[in-house]
Amino acid sequence: MPSAAPSLSIAVLGCGTVGTQVVRLLLEQGEELSARAGTRLELAGIAVRSLETERDPVVPRDLLTTDAESLVERADVVVELMGGTERARDLILRGIEAGASVVTANKALLASQYGELFSRADAAGVDLLFEAAVAGAVPVVRGVRESLAGDRIERVIGIMNGTTNYVLDAMTTAGWDVDAAVTRAQELGYAEADPTADVDGHDAAAKAAILAALAFHTRVDLRDVTREGIRGVTPEDIEAAREAGGVIKLLGIAERVATPQGERVAVQVHPAVLPLEHPLASVRGAFNAVVLEAQAAGRLMFYGAGAGGPETASAVLGDVVAAARHRVTGGRAPAESTHATLAPARPADLGARMQIRLRVADRPGVLAHVSTALAQHGVSIESVRQRPGDDGSATLTVVTHEARLDALLRTTAALQATTGVEELLSAYRVEQA
Amino acid sequence: MPSAAPSLSIAVLGCGTVGTQVVRLLLEQGEELSARAGTRLELAGIAVRSLETERDPVVPRDLLTTDAESLVERADVVVELMGGTERARDLILRGIEAGASVVTANKALLASQYGELFSRADAAGVDLLFEAAVAGAVPVVRGVRESLAGDRIERVIGIMNGTTNYVLDAMTTAGWDVDAAVTRAQELGYAEADPTADVDGHDAAAKAAILAALAFHTRVDLRDVTREGIRGVTPEDIEAAREAGGVIKLLGIAERVATPQGERVAVQVHPAVLPLEHPLASVRGAFNAVVLEAQAAGRLMFYGAGAGGPETASAVLGDVVAAARHRVTGGRAPAESTHATLAPARPADLGARMQIRLRVADRPGVLAHVSTALAQHGVSIESVRQRPGDDGSATLTVVTHEARLDALLRTTAALQATTGVEELLSAYRVEQA
Structure with missing residues (x-):
């Protein structure tokens, strides 16, 4: 020096x-x-x-x-x-x-x-x-703030929380339930004594909000981030995803949404079924990875250790x-960029495919009731699998075609009151590869 | 505005x-x-x-x-x-x-x-x-120049040329030989009419030299980059890699090497066998990906479209x-950083594992001759597979333990004059997962 x-x-x-x-x-x-x-x-x-x-x-x-x-x-x-x-x-x-x-x-x-x-x-x-x-350690903030400054980012999708990825990975490979996997994560130092911030998606929601603000040049209020954690994920959900050729990951997703009222921003954190061909499907253990989908650059992925x-x-x-x-x-890092000032999207602005798992009475006619309930909300079915249980009930796994998210949410609510449906076991978004 | x-x-x-x-x-x-x-x-x-x-x-x-x-x-x-x-x-x-x-x-x-x-x-x-x-589009230059500026990069390893990755991928999935795959790449616009710069590794060598200079704060002379292209890769080599649980990729590798004379820099471009678990093994088609191995950050991968x-x-x-x-x-991008001024490494400074494929006479004693030739150069064997041919000869695939690169190069030269060895079919570095 x-x-x-x-x-x-x-x-x-x-x-x-x-x-x-x-x-x-x-x-x-x-x-x-x-x-x-x-x-x-x-x-x-x-x-x-x-x-x-x-x-x-x-x-x-x-x-x-x-x-x-x-x-x-x-x-x-x-x-x-x-x-x-x-x-x-x-x-x-x-x-x-x-x-x-x-x-x-x-x-x-x-x-x-x-x-x-x-x-x-x-x-x-x-x-x-x-x-x-x-x-x-994954340099995605600089990627969004600087490397992609000459492009238009359409969507940011990532595994932004290593603890929950470890937990879901352990459930997938060892067949544990979520409590056992969280306990193991705590023993290994991947999870805090109070795992709420991770398990309930608060940590991922904060990260997704930050990336959304940077990517879309808009302030994002954390209260506008929809958030669902992994407490409800069961080994049976993971098995159903596996049978469909996928894995369940907790995703943070920030995206531009075109609406008749102009472009909006949606930021969501929720477990989703990812097909194995998706670049995020193979992210194991406590690693993080973020995919940026940009107009000119296409899909870019950043991968590495998410904590430590x-x-x-x-x-x-x-x-x-x-x-x-x-x-x-002289000079300084990019200032805050809020010139786009996009409004938050509503469920009616969003589309999704969904994997819905139901415990139903194992008798003729139930599938007809379920199909009707879906059709009444304008939701069409891509695939159905029914598997008999050992107690007179059966498990029905329905994957829908893309539909409006508000319609899907109304559908899952309605299904709980549909004749022959005993329990809504789970409903997860399904991502495209 | x-x-x-x-x-x-x-x-x-x-x-x-x-x-x-x-x-x-x-x-x-x-x-x-x-x-x-x-x-x-x-x-x-x-x-x-x-x-x-x-x-x-x-x-x-x-x-x-x-x-x-x-x-x-x-x-x-x-x-x-x-x-x-x-x-x-x-x-x-x-x-x-x-x-x-x-x-x-x-x-x-x-x-x-x-x-x-x-x-x-x-x-x-x-x-x-x-x-x-x-x-x-993969933002690895900014990653090395800025994001990792607070860390010590030990090694940069990547698929830096999309054309050759497409070619090797097509050979792997379609069983084509290299000429057929290059012709297909030309038809698709992935390869130039004169594919030399890609196929012989010149393009990857230039990129690896640039990343080495940035990562190690040292000027790198392109003449110090060792370079081997993919013209010699055969469908049989790819099949042998597959049997060993790997794929062949053209890699650009820049790394720090500790020597008794102080730290040096090695920059190499060559085809190598990658185990399927390696993050670069699943990079398909014309995509690029670069892994940075840093002291504190661990392994970071950047992935995306390498051209277009x-x-x-x-x-x-x-x-x-x-x-x-x-x-x-005000301000400006980082200036050239050459304070480290590391010398180029020599083969004697480097270690490698190698997969060596030989056509040998199918008779007793040949393996003993081959083993002796390896032992004489201080190279020990990790695995051997022998497969009979249909013409009185057999194919021997030897994977070595880690050895000095100069010893490995002398070994492959010596094997060509070893009793019972009819032809050295190929010799590729084997990367660790």
Whole structure:
């Protein structure tokens, strides 16, 4: 390093799994990272809640502080890895006001305060970077924000949560039920003690909302994201998908929808049946993958580790180097882009195919009742399989042709009151290969 | 667009398949692209060799010019899509001297003149962007240059040429020989009338050299890239790979190699046997995919269309928007990074496993001779399969354990003079899953 070059001070907020790895790599690879950034990167401090907590020995004790406020005020780049929303937001805004660029992995914060954070960063002329907030090490944020900036993204579809992908994968390969697979994921460290954020799709919803905002140049309110988690997925659902040549994955899907009232944006998180030929069908374990469907580029897939300390730290440090380069050469990362201002889509704007599984009375005429119920809602049937149970009932698996989503939702509600139908076992969207 | 914002003038050099699509998208999506760039993008002209050539009607005739020199001198962004090296280089340098940023898809030019182009662009403080030069629409250049800037890339391995992947895929699925598959690729427009650049690995070598330079912060001389094309691959080789649970792919591989003399860089292009579990094994047809193996991020894969007019144009326009953003907000793309200055590796520095296929005399003792020849070079055997032929000879397929590459190359040479060996049919590297 030329000793004359001014250095940049980096403040790390939070020293959990990811924070520890960021600190380790900043120290171990400091010279190399500084060479790439074009200036010396100096770790100014690490804000923690308590100085007493036992930590990895790579974390220098003399850099720890509980005074996050004064740390961010003397930083050139604030790296927020503490999680939570209120205090993280306050510290980020304090850093921005003091002229620091911000790197964060906090998807919950971004998804809920996207507009405010961006407005403040743009007004201050600093970077707001968050590659690590979506799909861990997988560089899909930069892909959407920059690589595809010359194209029109039509749809973003991905496996955005590694925990639920591990769980569904374990259910598929080991035949476990969802509780057993979640317990196993917890034992392996893939799932939190309280798995709600993952299992109920909140985490994937936040990521899908962030990608939708970037891809469609529109602010997306998290309340407009429809969300269904994986708690209802049974081994029998997975077996039915397998028989149909598919697998069940929890997908985050953000797409443009043409409507008579103009273009809208739909963001949905739900389990879906994917045919084995789909590029996302072979994503195993805790990996993430995101497919961008663009007008000119066609289908692009980004694949890699969706979580993990070192993996997430890699994405964080890529952003730190980018922010530092901007400090050295001028310029900044793309500002918030909201010029499209598309409205959220409604179920009536969306189409879908659905796999509906019903427990029915095993007697003649039931299929006729079911078919009639579907027809009454304008839903036509692509295939039906009936399998006898051992208790006088049978399982009926219906795959529909593409229909309006509102019609499909009304149909599944109506089927529960249809003569001969004992139980609606499951209803999942079916993706095209 | 605010009418007060100054516009940027874009010069397109070349109006072939990609140039036509770039022009089309610049005109059709001009408002949207301008909104993203933060300034009006104005197509200033399209340099062509002849005004008389028949062209797609989307190309405005009044923008065509044969005076490329004066076009580049009044451009803010020069988009070089003419191919070839000498004239393309002269025009790019002329544009750089005049203060224009450069976007190019010209991998042959970049691989051969990387240092000069970068030095001149860096001296002038302008951008040199080339996402489209490697793997078409697949945004791997930005991935290496920016997303992984905070990590240490150990290895880049990819299917970087769609034509040869189509050919090998057709040989695998249809059982064709290489000539028939190349002819089919030509009929479909995947291969040029003269397929040399693709089939003999020149195209993949240029791309691998570019990625190596970016990933390892070192200038890479194209003459240091070892290169073997697919002309020698037979249906029998593919069948032997299949029996071993793999497929044959033409790979570009760039990697760091630790040696007693310090770290070196190896860049190689050759057909290799990939186990079906490898993420690159399932890349079909003319698609491209590149895997980055990084210290912290682990394995990341980028997948998409490796060629095609609209697909390549998407990557070109992403770079045009990036160059325009830099003009508006200041700053620039990463400069050339050569601080590592690693030397090229030699075969003695490299390790490999190999699948060696031999036609041997079908009589006792031959396997002993072959085993002895391998042992004499320090190469140990992982598996052997012998299959009788119909002419008194047999086919022996040997897979070695990992050994030094120079020893393996000496071994295959020695095997041709080993008693009982009639012919060395093929010798391919075997990749780990």
